[in-house]
Amino acid sequence: MVLAEPRSFCAGVRRAIDIVEMALERFGPPVYVRNQIVHNHHVVWALEQRDVRFVSSTDEVPRNAVCVLSAHGVSPAVREAAAARDLRVIDATCPLVSKVHQQVVRAARDERTILLVGHSDHEEVEGTYGEAPERTIVVSTVEEVRRLDLPRDTPVTYATQTTLSIDDTREVVDAITERFTDLTGPGTDDICFASQNRQNAVKVLAGRTDVVLVVGSENSSNTVRMVEVAQRAGVRSYLVPDVEALDESWVRDAASVGVSAGASAPEFLVDQLLDRLAELGFDRIDVVVTGSEADISFGLPSAAVGGPEAKSKESS
Template sequence: VTAEVPEGSIVMFSAHGVAPTVHAEAAERRLATIDATCPLVTKVHKEAVRYAKEDYDILLIGHEGHEEVIGTSGEAPDHITLVDGPEDVADVTVRDESKVVWLSQTTLSVDETMETVDALKKKFPQLLSPPSDDICYATQNRQIAVKKLAEDAELVIVVGSKNSSNSIRMVEVALDAGAPAAHLVDFAEEIDEAWLEGVTTVGLTSGASVPDVLVDGVLEWLAQRGYGDVETVKTAEESITFSLPKELRRDLRAEAAALSAQ
């Protein structure tokens, strides 16, 4: 909440993005901002703005209260209706069935999203899809990998925060793919040794933004308990890189100029 930030301070907007009203509030309070919104989330924001200008009804597939959903909804509040799963579809109404489009939260399960899309298309046959997939590539790749892990592992451990949508989804994907057990942990210390009873193979994965040090900590914990033989499961190569927020790039350029002038 920007009102809680001391005037004149620096505030960073997270990768989930924020609504335009938050940017305006920060400017009014003279807060220095660093916008670290993920470019994939920014893409969805721009799509929402574009379709709203064209007077479409926008059906946003996502979880109520999630930071990303709040930010995207804020881009076109009068045009966006939240659809929190297939069970919500029956209650969805639109002004014109020939001008309706779906967008989605980027950190959902691909299977979960398409199940909702299929239900929406049955109700609204002219439903328009976005020009490209909104699900984060890192989220998709991890879900594909965890399905592969679930084929052989009796236990899948997902390292990630309890409020991380993509981490929670990975536990669900692992169970749906046949893993007998799957658990979400923030740190190695949260693992219950009882989970290992009768388990010969443990699958380990993490949320899209989890630091490597936390995953390494779980690997060390498992190695100390006899699970030291590690095999990497690779289902995709990730080569996409994102630049630093423009505010940081500006500061780095200024720092480099100052050093070169010395």
Template structure:
């Protein structure tokens, strides 16, 4: 008998639900196609389902015909992209997660106060690219404490930091501590202000790792928050793997294992967790339970023009 324990919470967060709902309701309101700049969330399964319904995903606004409904992804975009959409007369629905928008607002406030801005994040990630393009001031990007030491700034420089929302809370805490040790005048949000969903899923995966011999994280390879969950499992000494769905499960992982923990990144629908459970069930007899954890009931409002369109989107994709 293979015991499977599910983390709580896992999978879709409120920002992802909102983003998918925006695409679904835009399709209902305008009909196909609607255009989405970048993957709406980092999950191929979600993107493929929306493609089948008439969403077209592009990386550049030049690929969108004039006047076509246009959606910005949950990761946010630079102001230059917003301006380009305005100049091309594209009707935009902004699916940027409200917690990412909060980071943009914080960064601009610190910059207006004359502080040198430091962004804690990973170079090239869509959220980081958008954040750096939302703030009209020089930004220093760091991802480790060592990079803080290498910053070309005097120790008495008034600095402020903001963070990518999907980082490891522990890693972020160490970088913030390095900033405090290096600079005499530092301002920034407390670690507790980093995305609630990121914190909840990371706390849950730590609890899960303590009672599991093997950890499986369901999520996409390009999903930052999913990768952090796997890394936490590794840090806790548990063999940990990231899979997109049940096809990624290797039977060899189960050798000598009686308890498997499963969680999912914030952009992974629950049907993919069910697919992994089914894959394990084809290999062994299974018993499934769920850890106690935080009950998330946060919802983010939709753009005004979509609020009267009947909902049907994220729930269908999530299940």
């Protein structure tokens, strides 16, 4: 068995969970969170046991209550709605997502058309799009770029969802580059280092194993992309939400199995899967290291750690 490193929680996910836990300590339950704090069912369930209440709209939060914004970011309209209810907002948006928001705001200010590469139904894209909906077009494929009804010399800026497949995104950005002559962007894509590291590790696993198992929830974009990366490399790959979801037939004829986990999957889920695989005969573990995130961390907002209590209109 080959185990990928790095795997599981990234710095943005750890930060988001820490923010909710500190909000519980500082303000006491209940703490409200708009949408899932991160896309993992086990993380959400564990927090629900501590009276964290996940809601789909700020309208569901009682006036003056504590409301945490999830790691995926929100639009200005959501912040305005929270301000209208006098909510005590704590922003858990991943700093890498916030960076994309700022990029879109600058492009809109410069009156450029923004091509946002991503999936239109993903929370992160919904929030980013909301920064400049009148100037933003969401595209997800090369074909969609080619079908755009825009002059070739249109001033365009591209931005990308942070959890996409590196290879797919490169193809779409290349198509944008070929399509438009007045183009700006982030220099490289906006895919976060954690997604890049985990996808790179999965490619290595695909070259060394017969089957790749990726731990994470079905609604986790970065986890789904990892499975797709392994499949594209020609190796059977499966998403495993938890050990109970493991189909033993997946590994029955395998000489070696690769294991990794999405950036929002807790490490204990990986440990449980490794224990089960050991029972099935895969009891020798080789660790393949393709990058390091040990020194990467993001600071916490003052509203979570004891600074001035932030109202929604003061949050950023």
